[in-house]
Amino acid sequence: MIGYRYFRHNGFLWRKHLGALLPLSMPHRNPELRQPQATALLAKHFAFLIRWETDFDSETPTEWWHIIKSDPEELQDLSANTRSKIRRGERQFLVEPVTREVILQEGHEVYCKAYQRYDTFEPMMAKPDFVRAxxxxxxxTEFFAVRDRSSGRMVAFSENLVRDGACFYLSIWLTPDALKRYASYALIHHMNRYYLNLRGLAYVSDGARNISHETGIHDFLIERFGFRRAYARLHIAYFPLLTPVIHALFPFRRRISQSRGRIGRKITVLLEQEAIRRTFQMHRDTETVIG
Structure with missing residues (x-):
């Protein structure tokens, strides 16, 4: 996430990603957008869609969710296997909150090594670009760092956004060697304890459902650390000229999803997101008929 563009509007924090405006403020907050305000934001920031949520942490399962943990982090509540890996990670690594200055000085080397693990079309940032970002x-934004106990060298760090009484784990950068030695277990356990137990935040989040690909980290957090799905209602507003295009392409989304090109994949994500949005429209229509 380092290097994203963001802006503030009426006390709400947004980021722009690949032409879309996405909320950075925590999902339990409602930006209370209406179509005129949404269209104005799209025009001002030259974006083609804006997305947000309402009815966060609903008891009714939906097709849209965030992965969160709201219960305190207690070691005894975790599985024996997870406890073992946390302890093995703690024996080898020191985990602690650090300042932005520490990341500026030492973070780029970790970022470069971790970058090699990712399949992305975005170029790796040179040191000056990383510092600026x-x-x-x-x-x-707050940071946690993981250091090798024997050498003192930073081997991982996390970028966390703390707003609205909650914390969003925006990105975690782990060198391949540290990942093999259970640094991720130690890092997540310490951050959960820090934000949930020590600071008493309402929840920590690893973000919303990922449509473009299967997100292994979400399954990992649910299975290992007691995270859960917090269901919500998805809202999308399109730039006016895009709306008829979405309606025209939607019936062909299955065929488009078979495309192997980059443009085809992007359109597929757009249409799958629209399909999720339409499930809420269907529910509302059903409720109206029943009522």
């Missing part, structure tokens, strides 16, 4: 992060 870290400096440009919102003031509410």
């Amino acid at each position: 870290v400096l440009d992060l919102p003031t509410e």
Whole structure:
């Protein structure tokens, strides 16, 4: 996530990603957008869609969710296997909150090594670009670092956004060697304890459902650390000229999903997201008929 563009509007934090405006403020907050306000934001920021949620943490399962943990982090509540890996990670690594200055000085080497693990079309940032991107992060951004106990070298760090009484784990950068030695177990356990137990935040989040690909980290957090799905209602507003295009392409989304090209994949994500949005329209229509 380092290097994203963001802006503030009426006390709400947004980021722009691949032409879409997505909320950075925590999902339990409602930006209370109406179509005129949404269209104005799209025009101002040259974006083609804006997405947000309402009815966060609903008891009714839906097709849209965030992965969160709201219960305290207690070691005894985790499985024996997870406890073992946390302890093995703690024996080898020191985990602690650090300042932005520490990330500026030592984070780029970790970022470069971790970058090699990702399949992405975005270019790896050179040191000057990395420094500029870290400096440009919102003031509410906090960091955790993982250091090798024997050498003192940083081997991982996490970028966390703390707003609205909750914390969003925006990105975690782990070198391949540290990942093999259970640094991720130690890092997540310590961050959960820090934000949930020590600071008493309402929840920590690893973000919303990922449509473009299966997100292994979400399954990992649910299975190992007691995270859960917090269901919500998805809202999308399109730039006016895009709306008829979405309606025209939607019936062909299955055929488009078979495309192997980059443009085809992007359109597939767009249409799958629209399909999720339409499930809420169907529910509302059903409720109206029943009522």
